[in-house]
Amino acid sequence: MKAPTFQLTHVTRACDYLVVGISDNAPLDLKIRLSSHGLTPGSVVKLVRKGRWTPLLIEVRGGLLAISGQEAEHIQVSSPH
Amino acid sequence: MKKKFFLIGPPNSGKTALFNALTGMHFKSTNYPGVTVEQRTGKLKNYPDMELTDLPGLYSLNGQGIDEIITRDHILQNQQSKWINKNSDISTTGYDGIILILDSTRLNKSLYLALELKSLNLPILLALNMHDVATSRGQLVDLTRLAEFWKDGIWQGCAFRDDDIRELEQRIQEFNPKRITPLPFIKNQQDLEKILLPLNNADSIAEFFLNSDKMVNAILLKKISPDNISQRLDSILTHPIWGSCVLVVLLAIIFETLFKLSAPLQDGISSSFDWLSALLKSHYPPSDFINFLTEGVIAGVGSVVVFLPQIVLLFGMIILLEDSGYLSRVAFLCDSLFKRFGLPGTAVIPLLSGHACAIPAMMSARSMNQHSDRLTTILITPLMVCSARIPVFSLLIATLIPRDLYWGPLSYQGLTMLGLYLLGLITALITALLLKRVAFKSSARNLLMELPSYRTPRLKNLWVGLKNRSSAFLKKAGTIIFSLSLVLWFLSYYPRPALENGSAAASTENSYASKMGKSLAPLFAPLGFDWKMTAALIPSFAAREVMVSALATTFAIDDVESETGLTGLQTKIRETYPLSTIWALLLWFVFAPQCISTFAVMRRETNSWKWPIIVIAYTGGLAYLSAWMAKSFF
Numbered sequence: 039m040k041a042p043t044f045q046l047t048h049v050t051r052a053c054d055y056l057v058v059g060i061s062d063n064a065p066l067d068l069k070i071r072l073s074s075h076g077l078t079p080g081s082v083v084k085l086v087r088k089g090r091w092t093p094l095l096i097e098v099r100g101g102l103l104a105i106s107g108q109e110a111e112h113i114q115v116s117s118p119h
Numbered sequence: 120m121k122k123k124f125f126l127i128g129p130p131n132s133g134k135t136a137l138f139n140a141l142t143g144m145h146f147k148s149t150n151y152p153g154v155t156v157e158q159r160t161g162k163l164k165n166y167p168d169m170e171l172t173d174l175p176g177l178y179s180l181n182g183q184g185i186d187e188i189i190t191r192d193h194i195l196q197n198q199q200s201k202w203i204n205k206n207s208d209i210s211t212t213g214y215d216g217i218i219l220i221l222d223s224t225r226l227n228k229s230l231y232l233a234l235e236l237k238s239l240n241l242p243i244l245l246a247l248n249m250h251d252v253a254t255s256r257g258q259l260v261d262l263t264r265l266a267e268f269w270k271d272g273i274w275q276g277c278a279f280r281d282d283d284i285r286e287l288e289q290r291i292q293e294f295n296p297k298r299i300t301p302l303p304f305i306k307n308q309q310d311l312e313k314i315l316l317p318l319n320n321a322d323s324i325a326e327f328f329l330n331s332d333k334m335v336n337a338i339l340l341k342k343i344s345p346d347n348i349s350q351r352l353d354s355i356l357t358h359p360i361w362g363s364c365v366l367v368v369l370l371a372i373i374f375e376t377l378f379k380l381s382a383p384l385q386d387g388i389s390s391s392f393d394w395l396s397a398l399l400k401s402h403y404p405p406s407d408f409i410n411f412l413t414e415g416v417i418a419g420v421g422s423v424v425v426f427l428p429q430i431v432l433l434f435g436m437i438i439l440l441e442d443s444g445y446l447s448r449v450a451f452l453c454d455s456l457f458k459r460f461g462l463p464g465t466a467v468i469p470l471l472s473g474h475a476c477a478i479p480a481m482m483s484a485r486s487m488n489q490h491s492d493r494l495t496t497i498l499i500t501p502l503m504v505c506s507a508r509i510p511v512f513s514l515l516i517a518t519l520i521p522r523d524l525y526w527g528p529l530s531y532q533g534l535t536m537l538g539l540y541l542l543g544l545i546t547a548l549i550t551a552l553l554l555k556r557v558a559f560k561s562s563a564r565n566l567l568m569e570l571p572s573y574r575t576p577r578l579k580n581l582w583v584g585l586k587n588r589s590s591a592f593l594k595k596a597g598t599i600i601f602s603l604s605l606v607l608w609f610l611s612y613y614p615r616p617a618l619e620n621g622s623a624a625a626s627t628e629n630s631y632a633s634k635m636g637k638s639l640a641p642l643f644a645p646l647g648f649d650w651k652m653t654a655a656l657i658p659s660f661a662a663r664e665v666m667v668s669a670l671a672t673t674f675a676i677d678d679v680e681s682e683t684g685l686t687g688l689q690t691k692i693r694e695t696y697p698l699s700t701i702w703a704l705l706l707w708f709v710f711a712p713q714c715i716s717t718f719a720v721m722r723r724e725t726n727s728w729k730w731p732i733i734v735i736a737y738t739g740g741l742a743y744l745s746a747w748m749a750k751s752f753f
């Protein structure tokens with residue numbers, strides 16, 4: 039089974055802003071948990087810490103949010119044009 | 120007629136701060152999300168006919184945490200009872216309004232909850248708290264415009280400003296929502312889902328956010344500027360390397376100060392007890408009653424009260440860590456480490472507060488979303504070194520290790536104390552791993568945690584926290600520890616067979632306590648515990664500190680002439696027991712089952728006696744084994 043995915047896609051050159059993508063097969067309660075923190079498909083968030091040794095740290099709607107594990111595993115790094 | 124209001128809002132928006140300001144109560148209000156995990160009710164200070172209930176924070180009505188569900192059930196269930204009983208006595212079951220507290224600095228996030236609740240037509244007074252911070256960061260809200268969106272009532276202010284609080288009281292007093300359309304009656308889970316389902320599909324979520332964005336754009340005359348200070352601090356404190364270094368240095372400082380700063384205060388308290396004891400002895404002829412006062416009360420209870428400065432210091436430092444906002448960063452940094460042991464980083468918060476007392480710590484695990492994470496955290500919390508063990512640890516460490524022995528800038532005493540805390544933590548983590556792998560077969564829930572902005576810790580929060588804690592400690596010393604010391608003194612003092620010269624034998628050797636202790640001796644002999652230690656082990660399940668008072672009392676009875684006070688007690692212990700026994704006793708207390716009330720709360724939180732019994736057997740076994748190992752190897 040594929041893990042439920044929550045994707046962040048880079049949009050700017052500096053790579054510090056990301057667009058949130060949530061895969062369709064993500065379970066409902068994950069979607070609800072994410073959305074109650076302001077993470078909905080298409081919303082733009084700021085990347086604060088990349089999250090290799092620590093959880094991922096992003097700025098969402100003016101506040102800091104730490105995400106780790108599955109939720110953050112599927113970050114797509116598209117090379118900026 | 121009494122009016123009832125509920126205080127709700129996202130976590131960390133200042134609900135409890137406002138509740139305390141309005142009711143004059145002193146509940147814990149500090150800077151991380153998920154502090155309040157149960158409801159609390161109080162009356163408005165200036166309007167006693169108004170009743171206020173402070174509830175746990177929630178991000179959305181669809182939240183999954185136990186704390187969020189408590190709040191959701193409060194507002195949904197009571198809403199109906201009010202409506203159903205509309206024509207009878209409305210206020211006995213329902214409520215008259217919700218005060219929705221939002222953090223002004225996070226409007227574009229928190230208005231989501233406001234709109235979600237509004238869509239259910241609940242009677243809501245909208246309170247924009249933390250106005251002081253928002254203003255200092257340049258935000259300006261157009262209240263007239265906001266009133267067009269929100270007709271039921273609005274307040275904007277700061278929880279710490281008296282004028283603002285008076286104004287909020289006024290608003291609550293006047294609050295009279297136009298219309299309340301009742302929700303359908305909730306009989307079962309399906310009814311509940313019928314209400315919640317329209318709120319949690321992708322379209323409605325998107326719409327709530329869209330509308331909240333529109334609202335924010337319309338009402339903000341000036342937008343809030345970024346929190347530069349928090350950003351700068353976070354660039355260091357959340358850094359995997361620098362952040363961890365800071366954490367380690369902080370821990371070292373905490374344990375250093377614990378011994379260094381408290382030493383002079385302890386000596387002061389100790390010598391005033393000695394002085395009192397000497398005064399009694401010099402003014403009154405020797406009698407059983409005077410002996411009881413000097414040996415039972417002053418030596419016994421006094422030997423525990425001496426540790427008040429250390430306890431206050433530890434609490435003070437924990438409060439500062441919490442209120443500054445740093446605690447959440449610790450959870451952030453520990454997440455990947457904890458995950459290896461099957462726990463999410465958020466477990467740091469209950470575990471750290473377990474150093475104060477396991478009871479609120481186990482309750483604070485309610486804010487953890489996944490059941491097995493929460494259960495595991497509850498079960499391992501008793502392995503964290505709680506403050507009741509500080510007197511035992513400090514006494515024994517000071518007995519074992521000289522005060523002026525240093526390793527670089529760090530004293531060996533502080534390092535040993537830190538070592539014992541770490542030993543508790545490491546054992547807790549390994550236990551968590553076993554539980555998660557073997558019993559629950561699940562991994563840690565992923566972290567999804569808000570980090571609060573940094574704030575200068577509030578002196579009032581520090582003061583209230585310290586006052587609550589020290590009075591709880593002194594009350595315990597005056598009640599449980601006092602009565603147990605009294606019983607132990609009696610058991611150690613009597614019977615007193617007359618000697619040949621007519622005076623009574625001044626020895627505990629033939630006392631009841633000695634008989635009791637000796638009857639258990641075979642069990643504890645492998646650990647090197649003599650009857651004095653053994654007799655104190657049983658009452659120490661009610662309060663650990665009794666071990667200290669029991670030793671102090673029995674030594675005082677046995678040797679009336681010897682040096683009294685803390686140093687006297689340390690010398691006595693050192694002379695009486697081999698080092699290996701003292702180490703064994705120390706390790707016994709790192710693991711020994713916690714006090715009875717801890718297990719009563721564990722039963723309540725886990726809903727069965729099974730877990731408390733398993734934990735008692737497990738920690739008891741660990742304590743015995745480690746004490747035995749210390750006895751054998753030192």
Ligand SMILES: Nc1nc2c(ncn2[C@@H]2O[C@H](COP(=O)(O)OP(=O)(O)OP(=O)(O)O)[C@@H](O)[C@H]2O)c(=O)[nH]1
Pocket residue numbers: 128129130131132133134135136137147148149150151152153154155156175176177248249250251252276277278279442574577580
């Ligand atoms: N500057 C400022 N700080 C505030 C104000 N209100 C609350 N605080 C601080 O914000 C933090 C959170 O306050 P709490 O009262 O614990 O918030 P809560 O909503 O009860 O939080 P939970 O119980 O975790 O949901 C504490 O550190 C308070 O001192 C305010 O109006 N201004």
Ligand SMILES: [Mg+2]
Pocket residue numbers: 134135136147148154155174175176
């Ligand atoms: Mg609270």
